[in-house]
Amino acid sequence: MDGFWEGVQYYNQAKHKNVQVLGWDEKTQKGSIVGGANAFTDQTKGQQLATNFVQQGADVIFPVAGGTGIGSAAYAQSSKKAVVIWVDTDGCESAAQYCGVFLSTVFKDVKGSVQKAVTDDASGQFSSTDYIGTLANNGTGLSPFHDFASKVPQDLQTELKDIQQKIISGAIPITSKAQPK
Numbered sequence: 001m002d003g004f005w006e007g008v009q010y011y012n013q014a015k016h017k018n019v020q021v022l023g024w025d026e027k028t029q030k031g032s033i034v035g036g037a038n039a040f041t042d043q044t045k046g047q048q049l050a051t052n053f054v055q056q057g058a059d060v061i062f063p064v065a066g067g068t069g070i071g072s073a074a075y076a077q078s079s080k081k082a083v084v085i086w087v088d089t090d091g092c093e094s095a096a097q098y099c100g101v102f103l104s105t106v107f108k109d110v111k112g113s114v115q116k117a118v119t120d121d122a123s124g125q126f127s128s129t130d131y132i133g134t135l136a137n138n139g140t141g142l143s144p145f146h147d148f149a150s151k152v153p154q155d156l157q158t159e160l161k162d163i164q165q166k167i168i169s170g171a172i173p174i175t176s177k178a179q180p181k
Contacts, residue, residue: 001024001026001031001062001064002024002026002176002178002179003106003174003176003179004021004024004062004085004106005021005024005025005026006026006174006175006176008020008021010163010172020057022053022056022057022058023049023053026176029178032049032052032053034046034049034065034068038068039065039068040065040066040067040068041066041067041068042067042068042071043067043068043070043071043074044071045068045071046063046065046067046068046069046070046071046072046073046074046075047071047072047074047075048071049063049071049072050063050071050072050075050076050082051075051079053082054075054079054081054082058082059081059082059083060082060083060084060085060103061076061082061083061084061085062084062085062087062106063084063086063087064087066088069084069086069087070095070098072084073086073091073095073098073101073102074098076098076101077098077100077101082101083101083102083103083148084098084101084102084103085102085103085104085105085106086102086104086105086106086143087105087106087107087108088105088106088107088108088110089105089107089108089110090105090107090143090144091105091143092105092143092144092146092147099146099147100147102146102147102148103145103148103152104142104143104144104145104146104148105142105143106140106141106142106143107140107141107142107143108133108139108140109133109138109139109140109141112138112139113131113133113139116131117131132180134168135164135167135168136168141164142160145157
């Protein structure tokens with residue numbers, strides 16, 4: 001969530017805008033979190049959070065919540081009042097029924113990291129050092145825009161790639177204290 005929050009702050013500064021993040025504050029590390037035993041599967045709570053955010057003016061919802069996020073996607077689909085940025089695996093592949101509301105996905109390349117571990121082990125090059133997916137090693141990033149590709153201007157898509165490279169190079173610093181080292 002810190003990365004999303006920092007991205008909005010960067011956008012506001014670069015574009016002289018005042019977009020607000022609802023549900024998370026990097027500075028306080030507080031936000032809207034579904035707790036309890038069903039924290040990652042409670043679709044009703046996901047739908048409730050999405051409803052609350054839209055009632056506060058949100059038009060993009062970023063549910064970092066597994067199955068709970070499906071409730072957010074279902075709300076976005078039925079209400080037609082918001083789009084969703086999905087997480088972990090390309091939402092248009094993992095929850096294809098909601099592809100029409102998935103702006104993009106912040107993916108984790110689990111498949112690639114597992115494949116690398118197996119290949120490294122088979123070649124005798126396996127390392128027990130922790131693997132951390134980053135933009136630089138393609139362990140994380142944005143999935144294609146799928147249904148939104150024609151709605152996201154090419155110059156914005158190019159700008160996002162430029163921003164990614166600037167994050168990798170350190171030209172755009174990431175300040176989250178929660179980021180892996």
